[in-house]
Amino acid sequence: MAYQFYTSTVVNIIDETPTTKRFYIKLPETVDFQFKAGQFVMLDMPINHKHTTRSYSIASAPNNENIIELIIVIKEQGSGTTYLFSDVKIGSSIQVSQALGKLFLPEVLTEDICFICTGTGVAPFRSQIFDIFKKNIPHQNVYLVFGNRTQQDILYRNEFEELAKKEPSFHFIPVLSRETPESWGGKIGYVHEVYKDLFSDVRPAWFYICGWQLMLREARQNLETMGYDRKRIRFEAFD
Numbered sequence: 385m386a387y388q389f390y391t392s393t394v395v396n397i398i399d400e401t402p403t404t405k406r407f408y409i410k411l412p413e414t415v416d417f418q419f420k421a422g423q424f425v426m427l428d429m430p431i432n433h434k435h436t437t438r439s440y441s442i443a444s445a446p447n448n449e450n451i452i453e454l455i456i457v458i459k460e461q462g463s464g465t466t467y468l469f470s471d472v473k474i475g476s477s478i479q480v481s482q483a484l485g486k487l488f489l490p491e492v493l494t495e496d497i498c499f500i501c502t503g504t505g506v507a508p509f510r511s512q513i514f515d516i517f518k519k520n521i522p523h524q525n526v527y528l529v530f531g532n533r534t535q536q537d538i539l540y541r542n543e544f545e546e547l548a549k550k551e552p553s554f555h556f557i558p559v560l561s562r563e564t565p566e567s568w569g570g571k572i573g574y575v576h577e578v579y580k581d582l583f584s585d586v587r588p589a590w591f592y593i594c595g596w597q598l599m600l601r602e603a604r605q606n607l608e609t610m611g612y613d614r615k616r617i618r619f620e621a622f623d
């Protein structure tokens with residue numbers, strides 16, 4: 385399949401943590417750029433590599449501004465991220481593909497939905513969660529089980545905490561593997577214990593998982609062992 389690429393402009397870059405940046409990219413005015421929450425784009429970069437494209441989930445909810453937000457973590461010696469972090473500045477041009485992928489929300493949210501992710505795997509879920517609440521899509525409980533190492537790694541922490549205060553149906557559950565009960569009053573460990581506990585009654589629910597293969601494989605296996613149908617488990621692997 386030949387992908388359509390658009391010459392776009394980086395309109396803002398924000399340091400989210402010491403290793404992640406938010407990139408705000410404006411598609412050309414002439415393009416009616418449409419995407420569904422959960423999709424990703426490819427960036428085609430002038431890098432010295434056999435493969436010049438890299439995929440990034442859109443972290444913002446669909447809007448009418450032709451601007452998308454990406455949240456990207458630097459990979460040591462990674463060709464794409466090294467280019468993005470050192471050569472790309474506000475005002476730089478960048479080649480962005482049409483929206484791709486099929487990690488869509490269910491047609492109707494008549495059951496609980498549990499998003500499970502680590503690190504930048506939160507990107508498509510941020511888009512979907514804000515899509516649900518901005519559009520007032522009828523829903524049940526929405527859980528975000530978000531694994532990281534330390535408190536400073538929790539991406540979008542403030543806005544998820546704010547949303548949880550405002551919306552009683554939204555449950556933000558960060559779980560940290562390198563904190564201690566003295567340093568962190570929340571969940572400690574890995575995401576797996578959290579969703580297993582939350583859904584120990586195996587009530588009807590949808591599960592969305594995103595991040596690196598290792599976590600993803602374990603989560604899918606656990607959910608199936610608990611008794612969930614694999615059709616209820618949707619996922620996107622970043623590697």
Ligand SMILES: Cc1cc2nc3c(=O)[nH]c(=O)nc-3n(C[C@H](O)[C@H](O)[C@H](O)COP(=O)(O)OP(=O)(O)OC[C@H]3O[C@@H](n4cnc5c(N)ncnc54)[C@H](O)[C@@H]3O)c2cc1C
Nearest residue numbers: 435438439440441455456457459462463464465504507622
């Ligand atoms: C659907 C999807 C969404 C993603 N969303 C995000 C996101 O929101 N945020 C984020 O930080 N990361 C995301 N990623 C990961 C991202 O695409 C890059 O893999 C990551 O940024 C590292 O890129 P790099 O060029 O720095 O590393 P590199 O090590 O240079 O390249 C990493 C990837 O490039 C490709 N590649 C490199 N070399 C080869 C080769 N020889 N043959 C074939 N393929 C090769 C492979 O896909 C490889 O995994 C996503 C990945 C996918 C698939």
